[in-house]
Amino acid sequence: MMAQLLNGLQYGLLLFLVSSGLTLIFGVMGIINLAHGSLFMIGAYVAFLVSKATGTLWLALPVGVLGGAALGALLEWTLFRHFAKREHLDQVMLTFALILLAEELRWVVAGSDFHSVPIPAILDFSVPVTSGFSYSAYRFAVIAICLVLALALFWWIERTRFGAVVRASAENPEMVDVLGLDARRVHLVVFAAGTALAVVAGVLAAPLTSVYPGMGDSLLIISFVVVVIGGLGSISGAFWAALLIGLVDTFGKAYGPSFQGTGALGTLLAALSGSSVYLLMIAVLLWRPTGLFGQRP
Amino acid sequence: MSPPLIDVRDLHVYYGASHVLRGLSLHVAPGETVGLMGRNGMGKSTLIRTIMGLVRPRAGEINVDGRPMTGRPTFEIARRGIAYVPEGRGVLASLTVLENLEIAARPGLDGARAWDLPRVLELFPRLGQRRDNRGNQLSGGEQQMLAIARALLTNPRLLILDEATEGLAPLIRDEIWRTIRLVREAGIATLVVDKTVHEVTAVADRVVVLVKGEMAFEGPPEALTADPDLMHRHLGV
Numbered sequence: 229m230m231a232q233l234l235n236g237l238q239y240g241l242l243l244f245l246v247s248s249g250l251t252l253i254f255g256v257m258g259i260i261n262l263a264h265g266s267l268f269m270i271g272a273y274v275a276f277l278v279s280k281a282t283g284t285l286w287l288a289l290p291v292g293v294l295g296g297a298a299l300g301a302l303l304e305w306t307l308f309r310h311f312a313k314r315e316h317l318d319q320v321m322l323t324f325a326l327i328l329l330a331e332e333l334r335w336v337v338a339g340s341d342f343h344s345v346p347i348p349a350i351l352d353f354s355v356p357v358t359s360g361f362s363y364s365a366y367r368f369a370v371i372a373i374c375l376v377l378a379l380a381l382f383w384w385i386e387r388t389r390f391g392a393v394v395r396a397s398a399e400n401p402e403m404v405d406v407l408g409l410d411a412r413r414v415h416l417v418v419f420a421a422g423t424a425l426a427v428v429a430g431v432l433a434a435p436l437t438s439v440y441p442g443m444g445d446s447l448l449i450i451s452f453v454v455v456v457i458g459g460l461g462s463i464s465g466a467f468w469a470a471l472l473i474g475l476v477d478t479f480g481k482a483y484g485p486s487f488q489g490t491g492a493l494g495t496l497l498a499a500l501s502g503s504s505v506y507l508l509m510i511a512v513l514l515w516r517p518t519g520l521f522g523q524r525p
Numbered sequence: 526m527s528p529p530l531i532d533v534r535d536l537h538v539y540y541g542a543s544h545v546l547r548g549l550s551l552h553v554a555p556g557e558t559v560g561l562m563g564r565n566g567m568g569k570s571t572l573i574r575t576i577m578g579l580v581r582p583r584a585g586e587i588n589v590d591g592r593p594m595t596g597r598p599t600f601e602i603a604r605r606g607i608a609y610v611p612e613g614r615g616v617l618a619s620l621t622v623l624e625n626l627e628i629a630a631r632p633g634l635d636g637a638r639a640w641d642l643p644r645v646l647e648l649f650p651r652l653g654q655r656r657d658n659r660g661n662q663l664s665g666g667e668q669q670m671l672a673i674a675r676a677l678l679t680n681p682r683l684l685i686l687d688e689a690t691e692g693l694a695p696l697i698r699d700e701i702w703r704t705i706r707l708v709r710e711a712g713i714a715t716l717v718v719d720k721t722v723h724e725v726t727a728v729a730d731r732v733v734v735l736v737k738g739e740m741a742f743e744g745p746p747e748a749l750t751a752d753p754d755l756m757h758r759h760l761g762v
Contacts, residue, residue, distance in 0.1 A: 400617060404600075406577060408600050
């Protein structure tokens with residue numbers, strides 16, 4: 229039970245790193261980036277390649293942060309800014325093409341095999357939590373790193389002048405222009421930050437899930453569920469929704485099947501447990517169509 | 526003689542098939558107060574939005590300090606020292622009062638910060654009391670004060686006010702008009718769009734009346750008030 233709680237928390241926090249970038253980029257630029265899951269995959273492969281080359285995962289973190297930010301800035305500057313005012317279909321075509329390119333690149337660089345990434349040696353032990361229960365030190369480290377990043381992101385968006393401009397751009401881009409602020413700079417920085425967060429999430433997840441083709445796809449779909457439940461464009465919404473989804477998904481998959489064989493209702497519950505997060509999304513949207521933290525229409 | 530601060534020539538603007546501005550020209554000199562009047566739908570807001578680069582003219586040119594700015598992005602036009610308080614005020618609801626002010630603050634084109642946070646809070650003490658409230662928690666009057674204070678913090682040379690007193694209580698209206706006079710005395714040019722004829726004519730150096738996207742009158746305010754027939758026909762008073 230305790231282990232599932234911590235697993236759910238850790239999964240939810242990783243989901244937040246991915247979905248916060250997704251929701252920020254949508255809020256500020258109006259673009260739904262389908263390739264956001266590919267950025268997560270790129271992060272995982274960076275972890276694999278760096279730890280294979282250097283024997284340790286640690287170097288992959290700065291490479292992920294700086295490389296991710298640089299990649300995001302490059303993508304925004306060369307592609308996304310030219311699509312911000314175009315139709316959604318054009319944006320879907322662009323971001324879907326990027327998914328295909330990322331998969332092709334992955335195949336050229338690392339092939340199509342599954343690879344495992346070793347947990348860093350100094351975190352490869354278990355922390356005793358209670359007398360009868362201990363938990364992976366690496367997973368604790370992931371929880372801690374994610375919490376620090378989440379706090380930093382909150383502080384940046386909610387407490388700094390630049391963060392105020394980001395919120396202003398999401399609410400009323402025309403007024404930001406009228407005040408003489410250059411929205412292109414805001415877009416560049418937000419896109420770079422969102423990309424770096426997704427790449428770092430991939431780096432952190434690599435030792436937990438191993439790395440494999442298409443690993444960003446299922447995460448992308450769950451991240452969309454998070455963004456929709458939290459309310460499009462809302463950072464705090466994404467945070468609480470990510471934790472909720474992380475816990476519901478983990479508990480659903482851990483305990484759902486145990487209802488099997490306890491009558492018709494039990495069989496139904498067991499069958500539905502794999503889709504618990506989608507049922508949750510339907511319930512939230514019926515209750516609050518704009519998500520938990522979404523703007524009222 | 527120095528070129529006009531803004532000089533708009535022969536502007537034609539269309540919304541779809543409708544011809545909203547029909548060869549309109551307008552200039553504002555440094556330090557000058559111009560009143561822009563006309564009934565609803567005559568093109569006043571469109572003219573301002575075109576000056577700000579928010580609407581693209583089909584033909585015509587927009588010059589700031591004699592430099593062509595037609596088709597330039599809005600933030601560049603704003604950075605030439607033009608502040609615009611839109612109809613509806615444009616207060617950012619998800620930002621606090623202080624954040625609304627802080628994101629706008631910058632030195633003027635001459636590098637000076639004549640208007641800084643203490644000075645606008647002195648001008649509108651109410652904003653100081655509500656500094657940590659979000660934009661959507663303010664009354665209409667407070668929002669208008671915030672929008673004007675925010676515009677002044679950009680240290681503009683021209684302040685454009687679109688219907689700044691519309692829908693406000695009489696006491697607040699008076700406060701806004703007092704502020705407009707103060708801005709005028711500080712040497713900032715203003716372009717005031719308003720329906721309150723006696724207030725506009727009292728404050729303006731020159732008055733322009735638009736009818737169906739064309740200039741129906743341009744001249745000193747006394748010439749307008751001396752012509753009841755013109756006022757009745759074009760302003761409904």
